Amino acid sequence: MGHNPGFERLVEQRKSQVRECVPSEVMDRFERGEVFHFIDVREDHEVAQGYARGAIHKGRGILERDIEEMIPDKSAEIILYCGGGYRSALSAANLQEMGYTQVLSMAGGIKAWRQAGYPLEPDPAT
Numbered sequence: 001m002g003h004n005p006g007f008e009r010l011v012e013q014r015k016s017q018v019r020e021c022v023p024s025e026v027m028d029r030f031e032r033g034e035v036f037h038f039i040d041v042r043e044d045h046e047v048a049q050g051y052a053r054g055a056i057h058k059g060r061g062i063l064e065r066d067i068e069e070m071i072p073d074k075s076a077e078i079i080l081y082c083g084g085g086y087r088s089a090l091s092a093a094n095l096q097e098m099g100y101t102q103v104l105s106m107a108g109g110i111k112a113w114r115q116a117g118y119p120l121e122p123d124p125a126t
Helices: 005-015 022-032 061-072 085-098 109-115
Strands: 020-021 039-041 076-079 102-105
Touching: 005 022, 005 085, 022 109, 061 085, 076 109, 085 102, 102 109
Parallel strands: 020 102, 039 076, 076 102
Antiparallel strands: none
16 A cells, blocks of 8 residues: 555654564564563454454554553553554654653554464454
């Protein structure tokens, strides 16, 4: 999907401000039993087509509003993902601005997760 140039510039700027990881790193952390928050920031209609096993859904539109109640510990490890890694980078930058210190954006998003053959869950609403 081609994105608008202004959006692409914004994302590239934010990506330079956040740390990224790849799906294999997330899976390795699960396999080692590490404790972290894995958050899907996609829209409801996207999550309806499945989400990464171990993730919870908190759409980008409400993430910043709800994050402090959901994860009050600003030093907690948080990994965000979206469809391809753009919106999660924007969200990660916002959480950092809110004082969260251990936020990562999963590069490639759910597309990369699916391509790697990692487990998916069905829509939580079904």
